Amino acid sequence: MVESQDPAPRRPAHHPPRQPPRRPARGPRRRLPAVLAAGVCVLVLASGCTGIPSSSPAGSAAADRQPRNSTRAVPPKAVNELQSDYETVIKNVLPSVVQIEAGNSLGSGIVYDSKGHVVTNAHVVGEGSSFLVTVATGEEPLTAKLVSAYPEQDLAVIRLDRVPAGLEAAAFGDSSKVAVGQIVLAMGSPLGLSSSVTQGIVSGIGRTVSESTTGGGTGATIGNMVQTSAAINPGNSGGALVNLDSEVIGIPTLAATDPDLGDSAAPGIGFAIPVSMVKTVADQIIQKGKVTDSGRAALDITARTVLDDNYQPSGAAIVDVTENGAADKAGLRPGDIIVKVGSSEITTITTLAEALASKRPGQQVVVAYVRDGEERTARVTLGEI
Structure with a gap:
């Protein structure tokens, strides 16, 4: 289940890592490249069939009218420059994007430094502690071990047991400079196709989304995410969202799902954890x-969703309050039902998590709650997860 603060929300859902392709029992692994090559041939043939066939009379007449010294139109300079930018970014960044095999699952990662640290999604590593990593240097998969995972933000770091010569760390950008409309490329191993690239734009910033807990998801509620139209498919998780300055600006993590389409992926709506x-x-x-300073705000409570007389979610009831925590110091106690944090209406524990995701520890917020049938307010100085 995913909830959003937008007027017509779509439900972001994490992409479970893909199953790695089975290796055939005998013979070389030629099947996938052969299929891809066949697909290219089909496209070439299809493009050659457009217009009037040159073998027809009309086609011959059209050919006769063409000057013998005619040449194909040259693409505008801007198109050539943009294509050159794409090629440069891919050349600069793709060598820093790796494929991670964790048991029976497959995902992506980014080389973080020269010591062999690789950053990825927590849901890519799952419960594993050792992994196989395929790097861009073209050698056999390398072994790696988990350093630590932080499921609350769906991030993890693993480290290669041996750092190969030529391994390149990615350059990381500045989140404050990410703007709607910027062209971006998503790099990773979607559907098991390593070193794949898709393109799009930044279509939104500051999004708060929640992962599903099914299919290996962490159930994290993550704030300030970058929304992009670049295709994010299973296996892209943990890869790189890159700007045209060859800088990583986020880690692709979620794609929206549309309940009207049977919870299938909603085209062109993906989310990346900000850099x-x-x-x-x-x-x-x-x-x-480990993470000692999360930067994530908390009320220091345990809560559950409550329903009204019509069996509709109506708030987050406090089950337990941490002694000397944020809620305790503000006078909140078990049994209180939180219905609003700042300007955000609270109907479930998910909407409560989403409201807090955009806040910072130490920030003061007004919390509206119901006690003994009466609505009250308290000013709370937020704690930290």
């Missing part, structure tokens, strides 16, 4: 072995 959070989490894991 600011990626660096915050990865740096702490590498330096300290």
Whole structure:
């Protein structure tokens, strides 16, 4: 289940890692390349069939009218420059994007530094502690071990047991410079096709979305995510969302699902964890072995969703309050039903998590709650997860 604050929400759902392709019992692995090559041939033939066939009378007449010294139209300079930009970005960044095999699942990752650290999604590594990583240097898959995972933000860091010569760390950008309309490329291993690239734009920023807990998802509610139209498919998780300056600006993690389409992926709506959070989490894991400063706000309570007389979600009831925590200091207690945080209406524990995802520890918010049938308010200084 996924909830959104937009007027007509779609339900973001994490992409479970793909099953790695089965290796045939005998013979070389030629089947997939052969299929792809056949697909290219079909496209070439189809493009050659457009217009009037040259063998027809009309086609011959059209050919006769063409000057013998005619040449094909040259694409505009801007098109050539954009294509050159794409090629440069791919050349610069793709060598830093790896494929991660975790048991029976498959995902992507980004080389974080020269010491062999690779950052990826927590749902890619799952419960595993050792992995096979295919890097761009073209050698056999390398072994790697888990450093630490942080499911609350769906991030993890693994480390290669051996750092191969020529391994390149990616360049990471600045989240404050990400703007709607920027052209971006998504790089990873969608559907098991390693070193794949899709393109689109940044179509939204500051999104708060929640993962599903099914299919290996962490159930995390993540704030300030980058929305993109670049295709994000199973296996893209943990890869790179890159700008035209060859900088990673996010980690593709979720794609929206449309309940009207049977919960299938909604085309052109994907989400990436912003690079600011990626660096915050990865740096702490590498330096300290775990996340000690999440930067995520909390009320320091345990809560559950409550229903009204019509069996509709109507708030988040406090089950337990952490002693000397944010809620306790503000006078909230078990049995209170939270119905609003700031300007955000609260109907479920998911909407409560989404409301807090955009806040910072130490920030003051007004919390509206119901006690003994009477609505009250309290000013709460938020704690930290």
